[in-house]
Amino acid sequence: MKLRREHSCIRGLVFAVEPSTPAFAARVVDALERLGWRPAGPALGELRTFVGEADGTTVLCVPSTGRVQLRVAYTVPETERRWAAERTFVELVRAVRGDPSDHPPGPAG
Amino acid sequence: MSNDKHPNLLVPHDLTFHTTTPYVYHCHHYNLFHDQTIDDILGEEKGLELRVDSAHAAFRQLLHDACKEKGCRTPAERIELAQSLFAAMGQGRIVLDVSAEGGSARGTHVHYGFTWSEKYGSRVNRVDPADAVGAGFCAAATELAFDLPPGSMRATETACVAKRDPECVFEIRRDPHELPRTVGRSDYEALLSASEGGLHEERIASITSQLQQFLLGVSGDERGLVQAFGVFVTQHLSNYYNETAYAAVRAAERTMPSAVPMAEALLREAGHVCVFNTFGGILLSPEWEAVAGPLKNDPTEIVVGATAIARGLGFGRWSISELVPGERLVMDATSSYEAPHYRARFGPADKPRSYFLEGAALAMMVLAHRVDWDARPELTQAFYDNLFRGGGLGFQVHSTKCLARGDDRSRVVVERAS
Numbered sequence: 001m002k003l004r005r006e007h008s009c010i011r012g013l014v015f016a017v018e019p020s021t022p023a024f025a026a027r028v029v030d031a032l033e034r035l036g037w038r039p040a041g042p043a044l045g046e047l048r049t050f051v052g053e054a055d056g057t058t059v060l061c062v063p064s065t066g067r068v069q070l071r072v073a074y075t076v077p078e079t080e081r082r083w084a085a086e087r088t089f090v091e092l093v094r095a096v097r098g099d100p101s102d103h104p105p106g107p108a109g
Numbered sequence: 110m111s112n113d114k115h116p117n118l119l120v121p122h123d124l125t126f127h128t129t130t131p132y133v134y135h136c137h138h139y140n141l142f143h144d145q146t147i148d149d150i151l152g153e154e155k156g157l158e159l160r161v162d163s164a165h166a167a168f169r170q171l172l173h174d175a176c177k178e179k180g181c182r183t184p185a186e187r188i189e190l191a192q193s194l195f196a197a198m199g200q201g202r203i204v205l206d207v208s209a210e211g212g213s214a215r216g217t218h219v220h221y222g223f224t225w226s227e228k229y230g231s232r233v234n235r236v237d238p239a240d241a242v243g244a245g246f247c248a249a250a251t252e253l254a255f256d257l258p259p260g261s262m263r264a265t266e267t268a269c270v271a272k273r274d275p276e277c278v279f280e281i282r283r284d285p286h287e288l289p290r291t292v293g294r295s296d297y298e299a300l301l302s303a304s305e306g307g308l309h310e311e312r313i314a315s316i317t318s319q320l321q322q323f324l325l326g327v328s329g330d331e332r333g334l335v336q337a338f339g340v341f342v343t344q345h346l347s348n349y350y351n352e353t354a355y356a357a358v359r360a361a362e363r364t365m366p367s368a369v370p371m372a373e374a375l376l377r378e379a380g381h382v383c384v385f386n387t388f389g390g391i392l393l394s395p396e397w398e399a400v401a402g403p404l405k406n407d408p409t410e411i412v413v414g415a416t417a418i419a420r421g422l423g424f425g426r427w428s429i430s431e432l433v434p435g436e437r438l439v440m441d442a443t444s445s446y447e448a449p450h451y452r453a454r455f456g457p458a459d460k461p462r463s464y465f466l467e468g469a470a471l472a473m474m475v476l477a478h479r480v481d482w483d484a485r486p487e488l489t490q491a492f493y494d495n496l497f498r499g500g501g502l503g504f505q506v507h508s509t510k511c512l513a514r515g516d517d518r519s520r521v522v523v524e525r526a527s
Binding site: 005006007013014016041042043044045046047060061062064065067069071074075 | 227319322323325326327332334336339389390393394395396398399400402403485486487488
């Protein structure tokens with residue numbers, strides 16, 4: 001499992017967690033709730049959005065498709081955005097690791 | 110008729126209004142390109158003047174509506190409301206320090222300056238401020254706060270983060286001048302007839318409804334910016350886009366007829382920029398996946414999705430009248446935020462004036478047929494240049510009907526280029 005940079009208007013803000021599955025995305029939602037991340041954004045279908053208090057990174061999950069996206073806050077300096085995404089990625093994977101069916105984290109891509 | 114769940118929506122035209130003031134959603138790529146287009150047509154000095162005055166008039170209309178609706182009476186209440194509204198729209202946070210004689214205003218995250226700096230700042234040295242919209246807002250807010258007549262104040266941006274200044278600064282002073290007339294909800298209602306759906310209507314209407322509800326809940330963050338779909342989004346005033354575009358083209362027609370084809374081509378290209386960045390960003394987003402399911406690399410799916418996005422953003426009742434993948438798209442707009450403005454302001458047009466619709470429909474076909482969506486491409490400037498500036502778009506567009514001309518709809522036909 002790794003982070004892949006996705007489309008964004010600003011350099012290095014949006015990352016996909018890949019490969020992800022519906023089961024993994026559902027566990028990410030559970031983990032974020034357990035960790036106290038704040039639900040955010042207006043409702044839209046099955047989209048679940050959470051914001052971290054530490055640096056404003058947002059995690060978006062679509063449990064039905066397994067999509068998990070990290071959005072680093074635009075206020076984070078460009079040189080630190082990758083690191084902010086990596087930190088959230090590690091936090092997420094650790095939080096869901098209790099289930100042996102999870103993909104182990106690998107090096108970031 | 111409005112919708113209980115979406116009080117700003119004029120059903121069934123898919124147009125949105127703050128009371129009487131029409132608004133749409135556009136991203137920073139479109140906003141920056143649009144402003145540059147106005148300056149390219151008119152020159153920087155006249156372009157800036159038109160942009161500031163158009164924003165001034167548009168925000169006067171909005172703030173007048175808002176103060177009336179909220180019952181704000183004192184200057185302090187009105188200024189607070191204006192600042193909050195500007196930030197909620199994703200236009201940035203500007204703090205006004207003004208009296209009835211003028212004053213100043215400051216902001217660190219004003220939409221145009223900040224996003225210009227993000228997009229171009231590392232490569233281009235800018236010498237002129239970028240926030241004509243912010244300047245127009247400052248003049249309008251000051252007038253409304255102190256019950257001054259329209260056009261009595263003028264605002265100038267004297268420092269801008271796009272020029273690498275630490276913050277944006279605006280000077281506001283008395284300078285009576287004429288403002289353009291604005292177009293309101295009643296103008297649209299008077300000019301639009303029955304709306305119609307088209308092919309794939311059920312799916313388009315379903316996605317549109319969800320996007321409209323979602324956008325109703327989107328608001329600026331603590332800095333007054335909205336980051337969504339991989340772009341910075343603004344809720345913006347249709348009068349600003351329309352007045353600047355049409356006044357610029359009409360000025361070219363009066364003084365520089367040979368430049369009119371270039372001006373019209375640039376206004377169409379603004380449609381390409383919007384569809385590539387905003388529509389593309391939405392199609393690739395988790396938000397889209399939650400509404401429409403995983404994106405399929407299928408031209409019909411892309412055109413259907415893009416039509417729903419146009420409606421969701423408040424562009425009007427765009428419908429697919431005919432779609433032959435690889436060959437032809439006929440897009441109808443029984444309502445549009447664009448062309449009715451022309452007719453309301455200047456009377457019936459002598460030729461089609463749906464520049465944005467033409468450019469957008471053409472770009473939809475380009476995105477549908479020349480982008481490998483399965484590869485989840487990054488929507489970079491280089492990719493845009495490759496698709497739209499590489500010499501062969503693969504398609505061409507023309508209008509056969511236009512609301513600006515008094516037709517019952519705008520209709521554009523996109524066909525494979527011969």
